[in-house]
Amino acid sequence: MNKTPSVGLYRRLLAMVKPYWTKLALAMMCLGMVGACTGAMAYLVKDVIDGVFVAKNIWLLKILPPAIVVLFLFKGLFSYGQSYLMTYVGERVVANIRNGLYRHIINLSTSYFDKNATGMLISRVTNDVAQIQGAVSGAVTGSLKEVSTVVCLLVVIFIRNWELAIWAVLVFPIAVIPLVKFGRRLRKISTRSQETMARIVTILHETISGNRIVKTFCMEEYEAGRFEKENEQFFLLEMKNARVRAISSPLMELLGGFGIAFIVGYGGYQVVKGTSTPGTFFSFLTALIMLYDPVRRLAGVxxxxxxxxxxxxxxxxxxxxxxxxQERPDPLTLTTVKSAVTFDRVVFGYNDKPVLKNLCLSVSIGEVLAVVGTSGGGKTSLVNLIPRLYDVWEGSVLIDGRDVRDFSLRSLRSQVAMVSQQTILFNDTVRNNIAYGCVGMAPEEVERAAEQAYAVDFIQALGQGFDTIIGEQGAMLSGGERQRLSIARAILKDAPILILDEATSSLDTESEFAVQKALENLMKGRTTFVIAHRLSTIRNADRIIVIDDGTIAEEGKHEDLLARSGLYRKLYDMQFKQEE
Ligand SMILES: Nc1ncnc2c1ncn2[C@@H]1O[C@H](COP(=O)(O)OP(=O)(O)OP(=O)(O)O)[C@@H](O)[C@H]1O
Ligand SMILES: [Mg+2]
Known part of the structure; x- marks a missing residue:
C-alpha cells in the first residue's frame, strides 16, 4: 500500500465534491463576504482613532456605531450561510463514501472475508470514514474560510503600511515550515492509531459475539487484558497525537509575539517620528492580531x-x-437447469494448498447425489464451486454444458438453494429469516415452507410466533431449530439445484426422519447434493460418491458400495458399531 498521498488521492476526493459545486460556490461567496467584513473592521480602526479620538469628528461618531453593528450582522449571516453549505457538502460527500464503501465490501468475494477480520472492515466503515469526515467537513471547508479572512486582512495591512506589511509577509513562510513537518508526523501517528482501533474492534466483535466460549473457557481476564493492551497502545498514540497538535499552537503564538514586538517597535517609531498616524498604526496592528487566529487555525486544519x-x-x-x-462483460442469464451439473477436471484449493485434484463428476437433473468422506476432505469446497462462492483453479464447473463463469452471478445463484454447514441467521423475525432473499413472499408460502421443514411447532411456541425476533445468529434458538429455519429458507427459495451441507446434523433422530422425508419430497425433479456424515440419512440417494484425497475414490449405490468393502464400507462399519 502506498502510504504517501499522491495527487491522485486529492483529485479523487475533489471528484467526489464536484457534483455539489453550486453549493460550494455559494459557500465560497459567503466566505468572501465574511472575510471582507473582518477586513473592514480592521480597516475602520483607523477612522475611529484618527477621526474620532484625534480629530474629534462628531459626524463620524454618529455613523460608526451603527456601521459596526451592521458589519457584525452581515458577518454573522454570511458566516451562518457558509457554515451550513460547507457542512452540507462535507457530510454529503462522506455519506456517499460510506455508502460506496459498504456497497463495495458487501460485493467482495468470499475469499476476501476469509482473509480480513470483520472488525477491521467495521473499523474502516466507521472510524476511518469518520476521520475523512473530520478532514472534509471540518477542515477543508474551514480552511477556505480562514484563507479568505487572511487574504482580506493582508489587503488591509498592505493598504495601511505596505513597508511593514512586506516584513510581516516575509516572516510568514518561516512559521509554515514547522507546521508542514507536524502534519507529516501526525499522518504517521494517525495511521498507527487507526490500525490499533481496527484491532480493538476486531477483539470486540469476536469476543462479544463469541461470549459463550469466552465464558466456558474462563477467558474473561485474558480477553480483558488483551483489550487493555490494545487500548493502552491507542491511548499512547492519541497522546502522541495530542502533543504534536498542542505544540503547533504555542509555537505559532511565539512567532506571532516576535512579529507584534517588531511592529510595535518599528511602527511606533514611525508614529513618533511623524511619518505615520496613530490610526494607521492601530489599524495595522489590529489587522495583524486578527490575522493570528485564522493562521493558527490553518495550522490545525x-x-x-x-x-x-x-x-x-x-x-x-x-x-x-x-x-x-467477476462476471464476464456480457454474461448469459441462467433461467433454468435443464440437464446436468458437471465438474470437469476440477482443481481447486485455498492459498497454495490444493484440496480438489482433477475431480470429474456429472450429476443429471433430478438426481440425488450424496457426498461423503473424511472431515476436511473437500466436500464443502466442492459444492461451494457451484454458486461460485469460489472459482476453480483449473478445469471447470458446467451447468447444462456451459461454464458457470459464463452466467451472471445473480441468475446463477438464484438457481441454487443451499443449506450451509454453519447456519447463518439474522437478528430479525422468524418470517424474515425464512423469506430472506424472497421479498414480498406471501405469508402462507412462508408458513408452508416452515411446515415442510418441521419447524411450525417450535415457531408457534415462541412468544410472537413468526414475528419473534430470534437474536443475533439465532441466539435464542436451539441448534436444531436454527437448522430447520435454514432448511425452510432453502425450501422457500424453490431452486432447481439444492445443496444440503450437513443440513440435518443437529436434529434428533425423530425430527431428522421427518425433515428427511420432507426433503425427499423436495428433491423430486431437482438436482440435489447431500453432504452427510451420518450415512443412515443418505441410504436412499441415487448415487453416493466418496471423496478422498481430493478425488472421487468410490461411487455407486449404497448396496454396491457396501458390497465393495472399500472406504465406504469402512466408514459404514465404524458408524454401525458406534450405533450398536
Ligand atoms: N476458506 C478457507 N481458506 C483456507 N482453507 C480452507 C478454507 N475452507 C476450507 N479450507 C481447507 O480446505 C480443506 C477442505 O475443506 P472443506 O470445508 O471442503 O472440507 P469438508 O470435506 O467439507 O469437511 P467437513 O466434513 O469437516 O465439513 C480443509 O483442509 C480446510 O482446512
Ligand atoms: Mg464441510
Whole structure:
C-alpha cells in the first residue's frame, strides 16, 4: 500500500465534491463576504482613532456605531450561510463514501472475508470514514474560510503600511515550515492509531459475539487484558497525537509575539517620528492580531487534513480491491437447469494448498447425489464451486454444458438453494429469516415452507410466533431449530439445484426422519447434493460418491458400495458399531 498521498488521492476526493459545486460556490461567496467584513473592521480602526479620538469628528461618531453593528450582522449571516453549505457538502460527500464503501465490501468475494477480520472492515466503515469526515467537513471547508479572512486582512495591512506589511509577509513562510513537518508526523501517528482501533474492534466483535466460549473457557481476564493492551497502545498514540497538535499552537503564538514586538517597535517609531498616524498604526496592528487566529487555525486544519488523508488511503485501499469473483462483460442469464451439473477436471484449493485434484463428476437433473468422506476432505469446497462462492483453479464447473463463469452471478445463484454447514441467521423475525432473499413472499408460502421443514411447532411456541425476533445468529434458538429455519429458507427459495451441507446434523433422530422425508419430497425433479456424515440419512440417494484425497475414490449405490468393502464400507462399519 502506498502510504504517501499522491495527487491522485486529492483529485479523487475533489471528484467526489464536484457534483455539489453550486453549493460550494455559494459557500465560497459567503466566505468572501465574511472575510471582507473582518477586513473592514480592521480597516475602520483607523477612522475611529484618527477621526474620532484625534480629530474629534462628531459626524463620524454618529455613523460608526451603527456601521459596526451592521458589519457584525452581515458577518454573522454570511458566516451562518457558509457554515451550513460547507457542512452540507462535507457530510454529503462522506455519506456517499460510506455508502460506496459498504456497497463495495458487501460485493467482495468470499475469499476476501476469509482473509480480513470483520472488525477491521467495521473499523474502516466507521472510524476511518469518520476521520475523512473530520478532514472534509471540518477542515477543508474551514480552511477556505480562514484563507479568505487572511487574504482580506493582508489587503488591509498592505493598504495601511505596505513597508511593514512586506516584513510581516516575509516572516510568514518561516512559521509554515514547522507546521508542514507536524502534519507529516501526525499522518504517521494517525495511521498507527487507526490500525490499533481496527484491532480493538476486531477483539470486540469476536469476543462479544463469541461470549459463550469466552465464558466456558474462563477467558474473561485474558480477553480483558488483551483489550487493555490494545487500548493502552491507542491511548499512547492519541497522546502522541495530542502533543504534536498542542505544540503547533504555542509555537505559532511565539512567532506571532516576535512579529507584534517588531511592529510595535518599528511602527511606533514611525508614529513618533511623524511619518505615520496613530490610526494607521492601530489599524495595522489590529489587522495583524486578527490575522493570528485564522493562521493558527490553518495550522490545525493541516493536521486534521493529514489525519483524513491517512484514513482516505485506508478506505480507498479497500475500495480498490476488486472482487475476486467477476462476471464476464456480457454474461448469459441462467433461467433454468435443464440437464446436468458437471465438474470437469476440477482443481481447486485455498492459498497454495490444493484440496480438489482433477475431480470429474456429472450429476443429471433430478438426481440425488450424496457426498461423503473424511472431515476436511473437500466436500464443502466442492459444492461451494457451484454458486461460485469460489472459482476453480483449473478445469471447470458446467451447468447444462456451459461454464458457470459464463452466467451472471445473480441468475446463477438464484438457481441454487443451499443449506450451509454453519447456519447463518439474522437478528430479525422468524418470517424474515425464512423469506430472506424472497421479498414480498406471501405469508402462507412462508408458513408452508416452515411446515415442510418441521419447524411450525417450535415457531408457534415462541412468544410472537413468526414475528419473534430470534437474536443475533439465532441466539435464542436451539441448534436444531436454527437448522430447520435454514432448511425452510432453502425450501422457500424453490431452486432447481439444492445443496444440503450437513443440513440435518443437529436434529434428533425423530425430527431428522421427518425433515428427511420432507426433503425427499423436495428433491423430486431437482438436482440435489447431500453432504452427510451420518450415512443412515443418505441410504436412499441415487448415487453416493466418496471423496478422498481430493478425488472421487468410490461411487455407486449404497448396496454396491457396501458390497465393495472399500472406504465406504469402512466408514459404514465404524458408524454401525458406534450405533450398536
Ligand atoms: N476458506 C478457507 N481458506 C483456507 N482453507 C480452507 C478454507 N475452507 C476450507 N479450507 C481447507 O480446505 C480443506 C477442505 O475443506 P472443506 O470445508 O471442503 O472440507 P469438508 O470435506 O467439507 O469437511 P467437513 O466434513 O469437516 O465439513 C480443509 O483442509 C480446510 O482446512
Ligand atoms: Mg464441510
Amino acid at each position: 493541516n493536521n486534521t487534513v493529514q489525519q483524513g488523508v491517512a484514513a482516505a488511503i485506508r478506505v480507498f485501499d479497500v475500495m480498490d480491491t476488486p472482487p475476486e469473483i
